[in-house]
Amino acid sequence: MSDLKAHADLLRELHHGDLLVLPNAWDEESAELVAGAGYPVVATSSAAVADALGHEDGERAPWREMFAAAARIAAAVSVPVTVDAEAGYGLEPEQFVTQLLEAGAAGCNLEDTDHRAGGLVDTEAQADRLAAIRAAADAAGVPIVLNARIDAFLPSSGIPEEDRLTEAIRRGRRYREAGADCVYPIGVSARHDLGQLVAGVPGPVNGNTGPELDLAALASLGVARVSFGPRFYRAGLAAMRDALAGLRRMETPGGSRG
Structure with missing residues (x-):
């Protein structure tokens, strides 16, 4: 527990300096790559973890499998x-915290999408x-670091586009009052809105990169941390897909079989 507390304290402190860059991992090897590259924190991506386990994102993977994957990452x-941690898998707060700590996690994302009823x-x-x-x-x-994800900008929220910024700010203020260490308005792509x-x-505030939002732009806006979700996981699959297509071309008549 003392090591976990030190990790939580460090993670919280890293939100108050230079932009905290979090390339998301999904298994032990990807986590080791992130840490080996010198990044001070490993963040997981629920979409990547779930997909690697053979499930869809959106709390369709069994929560025990998700926490077991997190535990393997933390041990690595x-x-x-x-x-x-998506929306918390319907676990009661005490059980949710117990599962996080048993997995060796110092922080979590918790989103405000209602995966059962829809909307927020x-x-x-x-x-x-x-x-x-x-x-x-x-x-x-x-004192785990709570990153409260705000899903108002996602189409699935049901919030009209013109109301999303106001709603996200309203929710962000309330979540901070409730004890969140950071808020994460996912899906914000316009520099003005994020500002x-x-x-x-x-x-x-946690941000994402995009056409208007490279790392320099995020830092200039005062964003505290940036995460990439399943981007690296999907890039790996895309690279394999391209390599396999190239291999198939080599196997066609007239191609080299090496």
């Missing part, structure tokens, strides 16, 4: 690990859940 590296969880209900998880973690002696979010929500 010496740096803090923060887990993409009620703001106050999500804030209450965040507060309960914060209390359970503090009681366990490991408004950073200005409108007190404390650290």
Whole structure:
């Protein structure tokens, strides 16, 4: 527990300096690559982990399998690990925190999509859940770093496009009041919108790169951390797909079989 507390303290501190860059991992080898490249934290991607386990994203993978994968990742590296825990798999706060700590995680993402009913969880209900998880973690002696994902910009949220920025700021403020260490308005691609979010929500904001948002732009906006989700996992699959297509071309009549 003392090591986990130190990892949580370090992870929290890293949100208040230079841009914290988090290339997301999905298994032991990818986590070792991230840590070996000098990144101070390993973050998981639920979409990549679930896909590698043979499941779809969106809490369709059994939660025990997801936490077992997180535990293998945490055991493979010496740096803090923060887990993409989707919406928490319906676990009660105390059980959720227990599973995180048993996996060796120092932090987590927790999104406000309602995977069962659709749309977003009620703001106050999500804030209450965040507060309960914060209390359970503090009681366990490991102040895990809570990254509250805000899904207002996703089409599945059901929020009209013109209202998404206002809703994301409103939720971000409330989640921070409830004890979230950082908020993550996923799906924001416009520099103006992300700038408004950073200005409108007190404390650290997680961003994503995009056509208007390279690492320099994110840093200039005051973003605290950037994550890449399943991007590297999918890039690996795409590279393999291209290599296999090239191999098949070599096997066609007239091609070299090496």
